[in-house]
Amino acid sequence: MDVPYDLTSYVRVLKLASTPSWEEFSRVALIAGAGVVLVGLLGFLIFVVMNFLPGAGA
Known part of the structure; x- marks a missing residue:
């Protein structure tokens, strides 16, 4: 692990x-929010x- 090389690449x-x-x-926020709502809706269904x-569940 070459620390100076790593630091320069991060910079x-x-x-x-x-x-x-x-x-x-x-x-991006709208798309992410829509994804959260869709996953929540799927979980609720x-x-x-x-x-x-x-007979559908345990």
Whole structure:
């Protein structure tokens, strides 16, 4: 593990990184939020099926 080489590569990556624009940030946040809602909805539907249909759950 060459520590000076590792540190210079990390610094180079940080110099290339930039703050996203508001439009880019809001689009990513919207897509991530939609994914969270869809996963929650899927979990809720599985819960409903397992609890209210006879013989569907343990």
